[in-house]
Amino acid sequence: MIRTLNKCLQHLTQAFAVGLVVFGLAFLVACSDDQDTRGTEAPSPTAASSGASIDAQPTQEAPAVTAVPTAAAAATATPTPSTPPLQVVATSNIVADWAAVIGGDRAEVFSLLPAGSDPHSFVPGARDVARVAEADVVLTVGLGLEADWLEDLVRNASADESKIIALGDGINPLEFSGADAHDDHMDEGGEDHGGMPIGRLLVGDGEEGNISVIDLETGEVDHGLFDVGSRAGRIYSTASGRYALAVSTDADMAHIFDGGIFLEAHGDHFDLTEGEMRKLALDLNGNRPVHLYAGDEWATIFYDGSGDVALVNEHELSELGDSYTPIRMNVGPQHGAAVPLEGDLFAISLKHPDYPDNPDARLPIGAEIRDLDGNVLHTAEGCDSLHGDAGNGHMAAFGCTGGVLVLEAHGGEYSHTFIAPEGVDEGFRFTSVWGYHGLDHFFALGSAVGLYVVDPEEEELELLIPATENLRPIQVQLGDGGETLLVVMSDGELRVYDAHDGRLQASKDDFLTTPVETGFWGRPHLATAPGAIFITDSVGGEVLQLDEHDLDVVRHWDVAGAPTKVAFVGIVGQGDEHEDHSDDSGHHGHDHGPMDPHFWFDPNRVKIAVGEIASQLSDLDPGNAEYYSQNAADYEVRLDELHSWIQEQVEVVPPQRRLLVTSHDTFAYFADVYGFEIIGLLIPSLAPEVEPSGEHIAGVVRVVREHNAPAVFSETTVSEKLPRAVARETGAVLVQLYADSLGKKDSAGGTYLGMVRTNVERIVGALR
Secondary structure, eight states, rough: OOHHHHHHHHHHHHHHOOOHHHHHHHHHHHHHHOOOOSSEOOOOOOOSSOOOOSSSOSOOOOOOOOOOGGGGGOOOOOOOOOSSSSSEEEEEEEHHHHHHHHGGEEEEEEEESTTTOOTTOOOOOOHHHHHHHOOSSSOOOOTTTTTTTTHHHHTTTTGGGGEEEEGGSSSSOOOOOOSSSTTTOTTTHHHHOOTTTOEEEEEESSSSSEEEEETTTTTOOEEEEEEEEOSSEEEETTTTTEEEEEEGGGGGGGEEEEEEEEEETTTTEEEEEOOOOOOOOOOOOOOOSEEEEEESSSSEEETTOOOOEEEEEHHHHHHHHGGGGEEEEOOSSOOOOEETTTTTEEEEEEOOTTTTTTGGOOOEEEEEEETOOOOOOEEOOOOOOOOOOEEEESEEEEEEEEEEEEEEEEEEEEEEEEEEESOOOOOOBBBBEETTTTSSSSEETTTEEEEEEEEEETTTEEEEEESSSSSSSEEEEEEEETTTEEEEESSSSSSEETTTTTTTTEEOOOOOOOOOOTTTTSSSSEEETTEEEEEETTTTTTEEETTTTTTTEEEEEEOOSSSEEEEEEOOOOOOTTTOOOOTSSSSOHHHOOSSSGGGOOOOHHHHHHHHHHHHHHHHGGGGGGHHHHHHHHHHHHHHHHHHHHHHHHTTOOHHHHHHHEESOOHHHHHHHTTTTTEEEESOOTTEEEEEEOHHHHHHHHOOOOOHSSSSSEEETSOHHHHHHHHHHOOOEEEEOOOOOOOOOOTTTSHHHHHHHHHHHHHHHHHHH
């Protein structure tokens, strides 16, 4: 660090002598290598191109991935080390993979786009500017893919535009197909909601037995609108956002609220319905309801005093309303929990055999997987003092003394594992766990040790936020469709992490009244809605709305009493159709223009791009032209083999089942070459910079049903929230594909060849 600062100061002194413009470039280039880590090195040309793990697991079991020899291994020519290696920058990690193979030992390749990142929302950093300034050649996809940021990057780097090579210019590109479903629909009311969430907030008091309601459209607060008998222990909204469940433990009461704002299907579109919020007249009372859990289709209420579990099916609830009767089963009195799993299964805590005779044994000792009839399908013990529960669909995780218990149900097979962290004193407990449908890991909190990432596949616990004597995490929420992790610290600071890789994205403090209450009944609680984060301030008597990007306070409401628990009910995942997402913060939409840049899913067109890379490197390094040419020829053989292999695989899929419903317009080249039909896009290609409307999603649902499409395909760089909703609504299988970015280096999608083969195996496996 000292060496780097001295180096920067030397350039700073020089810069004042020659002028401010020269200073900017000199300082940037000198400092960037040590101070910024936005870019990633291209995959090593000698690394294996496929592996046993997939970066983001699909919601169905992935087929075995065939090992693919790297193309670089086939290169036989020997380079002439006459000059230093060429400095090659690629805007896409897919292009970087090709360049690393063709350049071999004669090129140092740098990918601006990190593995697993979305090129549409990518924002270059200082190190990227420096790399472009120093590059011998910059290889781009072109065809509008990098249009939002490449021009500024080249200008900031003062780069010669002649070294910017757009590989897509010569591949005979396709025009966008526009396979959008009902882009031109709006709800009949056509109202503009100004980009604000459409819905209401339920706010439970931490001291009194009432729930207040905030109308987000009008800003009005109905203080103490509902009397729930005692302070609300928990309030959670259901997956659709229409309903909320609350338990009032001390009053032996549980409640379901209809938020009154939802999208109602009418033929081929949805209409926005806005009615009164009301408490449903359902008999949900019982002996000490404590734990609630809202899953993807089912919600559960656990009654500690009796051991009853109420199972609430949201679809049936919406059809029957006040006449709905939840299913109940009894598993014995305990301080227990029930987590819904896929296939109408449930992971339910296992009572201590000494309870209730021994009051100290009220905490469970493990968990069981049960079906709707209460039959026990799998039992897992060894979770002392079980407390805290979460699920992601096929797995459920429970906090225990000394670790986390994870149960899995998949395809009629059941298993469990106990995961303990390293280097932690025995006797500590995890008391809270969080998960999200489709997210392949969990988060577990122990107040004495901190917040951990739970990786069931690797059977590892990794410390994300350590707890210290003066600062510890006290409240956690997963938001934005499971993409972000929000953590409230004991000093009131709010931190936002990427839920997939644990990177800190933003943090802010000074918006809660201090000192912050950290006890269970008064601590700040979180709720999320499209574009917004809500947090309660029981000490200040407020509820705050924060912007999801910069965490600035957008609105606040004074709420009588001690506002603590909070839940959002309303439209989930639907934004304002007229909202402009290309703002000054650098968050851009991804309108590519009329030509489709995703040509990498046609190996024949990739051969053209590979030839162009070899030609460009040969022009820069004529002495090794034969070397580049031979590497390209060897790689083209691999591409021909890949093309033939895809044709063979696709043959097993009946033509009438070759139907693709994808997150966005990425697979047109694949469909064109191999005889598939794209029948639905969840993100409209005609307006990709805005979030799709409810009408558009309804159109996709209708198309999937009409075609009886077997699968809906999500993408690793796009949120699974919308494809998961369509799959749930239609009964189609949800399968994840690599699209705009390679996976991590050692994954199945870590190279171009591995990515394409993995996709084909998953597509064929889902449609055959």
